[in-house]
Amino acid sequence: MSHEIVLTGIKPTGMPHLGNWVGAIRPTVELSRQAERQGFFFIADYHALTGLKDGKQLRRFTYSVAAAWIALGLDPDRIILYRQSDIPEVFELSWILACFSPKGLMNRAHAYKAQVQKNQESGESDLDSGVNMGLYTYPILMAADILVMGTHRVPVGSDQQQHVEIARDLAQYFNRQYGRDIFTLPEALIDPASAVLPGIDGRKMSKSYKNYIPLFDAPDAIKKLIMRIETDSSQPGDPKDPDSSTIFQLYRVLANPAQTESLARAYASGIAWKDAKEELWARFDETFREPTRRYQELMANPAELDKIFAQGADKARAQASRIMTKVRRAVGTR
Ligand code: ADP
Ligand code: TRP
Numbered sequence: 001m002s003h004e005i006v007l008t009g010i011k012p013t014g015m016p017h018l019g020n021w022v023g024a025i026r027p028t029v030e031l032s033r034q035a036e037r038q039g040f041f042f043i044a045d046y047h048a049l050t051g052l053k054d055g056k057q058l059r060r061f062t063y064s065v066a067a068a069w070i071a072l073g074l075d076p077d078r079i080i081l082y083r084q085s086d087i088p089e090v091f092e093l094s095w096i097l098a099c100f101s102p103k104g105l106m107n108r109a110h111a112y113k114a115q116v117q118k119n120q121e122s123g124e125s126d127l128d129s130g131v132n133m134g135l136y137t138y139p140i141l142m143a144a145d146i147l148v149m150g151t152h153r154v155p156v157g158s159d160q161q162q163h164v165e166i167a168r169d170l171a172q173y174f175n176r177q178y179g180r181d182i183f184t185l186p187e188a189l190i191d192p193a194s195a196v197l198p199g200i201d202g203r204k205m206s207k208s209y210k211n212y213i214p215l216f217d218a219p220d221a222i223k224k225l226i227m228r229i230e231t232d233s234s235q236p237g238d239p240k241d242p243d244s245s246t247i248f249q250l251y252r253v254l255a256n257p258a259q260t261e262s263l264a265r266a267y268a269s270g271i272a273w274k275d276a277k278e279e280l281w282a283r284f285d286e287t288f289r290e291p292t293r294r295y296q297e298l299m300a301n302p303a304e305l306d307k308i309f310a311q312g313a314d315k316a317r318a319q320a321s322r323i324m325t326k327v328r329r330a331v332g333t334r
Pocket of ligand 2: 008009044141142145154156160163
């Protein structure tokens with residue numbers, strides 16, 4: 001395959017929200033349309049298991065994330081869309097890579113360090129409290145996801161950069177040991193322009209703050225959330241500053257430049273907060289009305305998603321098994 005391989009994984013831990021769309025879904029869908037690249041996109045369901053221990057929910061989120069990505073433009077006929085758990089080669093490679101991972105490398109990984117720090121701050125005597133081995137070795141499984149497909153580039157948010165570097169380090173240790181270029185060295189692809197979107201309370205939009213606007217809820221529910229966006233106490237007629245306004249930050253990512261310009265003028269001439277929110281709702285509805293229909297159609301028809309997963313798994317396994325044949329020969333299990 002002479003195309004550059006681009007791969008990314010999405011953890012199914014909740015319903016997709018506007019922040020996910022801006023920071024991850026939209027840029028990745030754009031990337032997936034570039035002809036010179038072969039895209040691998042997968043639902044990292046076994047990564048989600050490190051934290052999510054409710055089978056029903058994990059299953060629902062797996063379908064809902066896949067449906068969302070397809071509804072928002074990922075085309076399973078052009079790219080390879082699959083479920084991580086459908087690729088046994090990933091888990092085999094994960095063990096092999098674990099045998100090349102210095103323990104200290106995992107001690108420095110940020111998801112683990114964050115939990116240790118949380119324990120420190122709360123005065124917990126066992127600093128490893130709440131850390132399962134899945135969380136601890138999370139970067140090894142992620143390295144297997146990446147290396148098993150011969151990935152060149154990994155589009156991710158900046159919080160995942162360290163994990164991609166770990167994958168690269170492990171690939172280098174392995175290649176050095178066996179004296180051959182078995183693994184491609186992956187590089188993170190981080191969009192420098194990607195903005196962090198605020199949620200309805202003005203903090204970073206995130207599932208953990210419960211301040212997010214879901215992409216595919218009932219129109220009434222979404223409109224209600226938009227109407228609850230926090231604003232300052234300025235009155236209709238008072239000039240307003242777009243840059244410090246959550247409504248404006250959200251509007252900008254949904255509107256075209258002329259619309260954005262026009263709302264900025266309305267801010268200067270004192271638009272009422274309620275009217276600004278109505279404008280935001282109009283853009284939201286326009287952007288997501290058709291994708292919502294497609295999303296609901298897919299969610300009502302899981303057999304269609306199962307078929308897409310099965311096709312994706314076939315193609316992904318064909319690629320993974322080529323690489324695993326070389327890996328097994330190198331380590332001596334074949
Ligand atoms: P959450 O914070 O809601 O749990 P995740 O950590 O699951 O979101 O994020 C999944 C992807 O969406 C990541 O690539 C992340 O960079 C992107 N993302 C999440 N929240 C935002 C946001 N508020 N603005 C921009 N991108 C975001
Ligand atoms: N760890 C990523 C996240 O939390 C998800 C992920 C799993 C991933 N495996 C990957 C991303 C491989 C890129 C490549 O968002």
